[in-house]
Amino acid sequence: MIEAATQIPVDIRVDIAVCTFRRPELAETLRSLAAISVPEGTAIRIIVADNDVEPSAAGLVDALRSEVPFEIDYVHCPAGNISIARNACLDNATADYLAFVDDDETVSRDWLMRLLETAAVTGAEAVLGPVRAGYDLDAPPWMRRGDFHSTRPVWVGGEIVTGYTCNVLLDRKRPALAGRRFNLALGKTGGEDTEFFTHMHGDGGRLAYAPDALVYEIVPEKRASFEWLARRRFRSGQTHGRLLKQAAAGGGKAAEVVRATAKSGYCATASLLFVASPVVRSRYALRAIMHAGVVSGLFGVRELEQYGASEVAAR
Missing domain, CATH: 3.90.550.10 (Spore Coat Polysaccharide Biosynthesis Protein SpsA; Chain A)
Known part of the structure; x- marks a missing residue:
């Protein structure tokens, strides 16, 4: 402090x-x-x-x-x-x-x-x-x-x-x-x-x-679910991917896509290996979803809406 x-x-x-x-x-x-x-x-x-x-x-x-x-x-x-x-x-x-x-x-x-x-x-x-x-x-x-x-x-x-x-x-x-x-x-x-x-x-x-x-x-209550967390992580990944896309030059985008895809696959596999531990399993699964969002953002897929009417529905 x-x-x-x-x-x-x-x-x-x-x-x-x-x-x-x-x-x-x-x-x-x-x-x-x-x-x-x-x-x-x-x-x-x-x-x-x-x-x-x-x-x-x-x-x-x-x-x-x-x-x-x-x-x-x-x-x-x-x-x-x-x-x-x-x-x-x-x-x-x-x-x-x-x-x-x-x-x-x-x-x-x-x-x-x-x-x-x-x-x-x-x-x-x-x-x-x-x-x-x-x-x-x-x-x-x-x-x-x-x-x-x-x-x-x-x-x-x-x-x-x-x-x-x-x-x-x-x-x-x-x-x-x-x-x-x-x-x-x-x-x-x-x-x-x-x-x-x-x-x-x-x-x-x-x-x-x-x-x-x-x-x-x-x-x-409506945010206390894996589905809400997954949607949030995916959208966060999309934002990160879009920023990476803006910064990438030449073959940089392809390299970022490969990297994010590999990370998503690794985390998805890890979530299966830790199926007996709900905390660790969920943490890896959400990271896999986040990295999938990065790939989505790198390809320019429109980001998920979460404010306005969408925000009210999620409460």
Whole structure:
């Protein structure tokens, strides 16, 4: 844990962005933000970006204003495209830092402190925190033991090369973030955050990790299934494959297809070998599906939709 509270700059402003689409859980997200520890001299504002066709979250936000000690800026930004909502947050942000959390998450009391400490120590353009999944007793035992829904960054060659928006702090002053926006073409499929941070990193931006900046997410019943995880992993693979395709030159695409196909086959075989261990078997099977998604993305197959109406159906 970084012990650097005294290194957090004074007199800074932080905007906290929450993109929402027909989620009553937004109320608990806002209540958790109301209870966060705030460094002395730090001004907080919350941006709620409502991505529904109608301003369906407006009444909920208004009802909670008296419970939240920070200004709440409600922005209606239709419809059913998460990139539109994320870009609305970028466009309406005016603070030194912009944090993103999801509308079905709650933050820990020291969440913002830990993000700001890490930003001050590392000077990174983006600081990621972990998302810890919570399962009810109806979730399959293998899923609870394997913790398949929690989110943490992945290191490649000792560094983080891409990120996510479910728990992140952005330093808006950094050139690598100037004018950067989320891809509208990916606003229904997902993967817009992976692309955003991959390109930021490619332009010299750095990503750091604050392991104690905890955010919590309860896994709803419809997501507590192998089928939902498989769909998610396949789409994630498609995004990765599309990014590999963009970066590949000449015979590079063919090499990536061979590599991803081999990885998918290896993981599928391993899942059969570990049939007696549900956690290990499922982990290998999902990796096989993810690498199959990479192949799909390399061939330019359209990515699966998961936002808007598709998102509502999956809850």
